[in-house]
Amino acid sequence: MNRLPVASGSFYPGNKEELQSALKVLMEDYPERQRALGVISPHAGYVYSGRVMGSVFSRIEVPDTVVLLAPNHTGRGVPFSVWPEGNWHTPLGDTSIDEELVSEILNRCELIEKDEIAHNKEHSAEVILPFLQYSNLQVKIAVIVIRSGNIEELRIVGKSIGDVLKKLRPDALVVASSDMTHYESKQSADKKDKSAIAEIVALREDGLYNVVRALDISMCGVSPVISMMVCSKERGAVKAELIKYETSGETTGDYKQVVGYAGLIIK
Template identity: 30%
Template sequence: MLTVRKPAVANMFYTGNKERLLYTIKNYLNKAPLYDYIPEGIVVPHAGYIYSGPVAAVSYKQLLNLDPSKHYKILLIGPSHHVYFNGVSYGFYDYWETPLGKVKVNKEAIIKFSKEHPDFPLTLNTLPHQREHSLEVQVPFLQVVLKDFEILPFVYGDIDSSIVENIIEYFKDNDTVVIISTDLSHYYPDNIAREIDKYCHLAVLELNENYLKNCEACGKIGLEAMIKYAKRHGLKSKILDYKTSGDTGGDYSSVVGYGSYIFYK
């Protein structure tokens, strides 16, 4: 029997109406710039679309530079917000569903990985995924910008970034794009948030994870893993966009930072 992960945050983080969701994402994408970079990996925020959607769209717009005739694997990596655990959780579903339809999960690759790495801290328990928004909010964007893809969704708990880096190292190939989900600093006045988030930007720009000591991203483990991977494989990096929730929501007294980053050859 096929298992399907139903949307957990539709009508909260984004509209559950198919037509309105499609319009919203296309509107964000239409306003986003398209650069010349072919993404090996992108970093995207995971807040409600009205706050972080415009920033996320800048990263997702770059996926239009991928070959539309190819089938892609999307390695989705994000932090667990609701379930505390040590290790990495792969929600063992056959499909993820959003208001835009179902997306296939590459379970076969995970079974292979599990057999080859029996001591790896990976659980197939779906509990960390059931209410988690950090990956779910990425899937509708993918459904709009890509024609043919499947996902490898990983949520991590309290672990070292080297564990996530090993996952990227194993699954990343020419047909796989890595998506790191993270927001930046939380609930500071806008001017202070921007000062703190500069350290996240520097870590990406210089591919130097030491700057992350002063970066307060909730998905810092995933971001650090991607930076280490990029450095090892000679990738380049750019900041594509940065805003705070003050820019999109209007309240600058207590904001969340959102960064759009890209890693490319």
């Protein structure tokens, strides 16, 4: 079962050579790569968020297994949808699903269900995949799309994935896909996003959940980020670091309506 791309040629280049060239430019020449338990990466078009994405993935080792937790922009499918088997395709080639890991996650957490519908038109995991492929051609993935805002469910999912990874894939990386504030002034986005980022850096998932609600922050991937934070702490995370923050205004020159992008590493 192959999952074909829906964002190539729009969010990122649609042929192999152009995509490789774009990634080479976006990936910083960082001398020492570090092991990470989790990262947060944006998922907008590379022209807007690619510098933030590259700044994160150029600093970390991409292991042979990566779990991608992504938001659900389409409203389709079940609340916690895992792609069950086969391959994900991008212009760089096919990446296999870690089917053993998916099976263990399904056995461990009854909230997560096999479901393709949530994935078929969803770009938020796909846009990140070429960075993983570029860094490690052997990478295998498990992809879960989340549309639940229930913090207790998000905790259960994060802890369950963490338990499975500790036993089965201790070196795995968990990537949470999220953009930050959407379509507000740069001044407003900077202020709101700074408050959300402070809670992430402090590894306070409750604080993130509360500040997003209190300040009405349109952070589309807050649910995947919460599950990733819980998962990372279950695996022993003690530190989170902001690597880069930008807005779309840096590309468009329009600072009246921007989207914020943050890249963070948790270890």
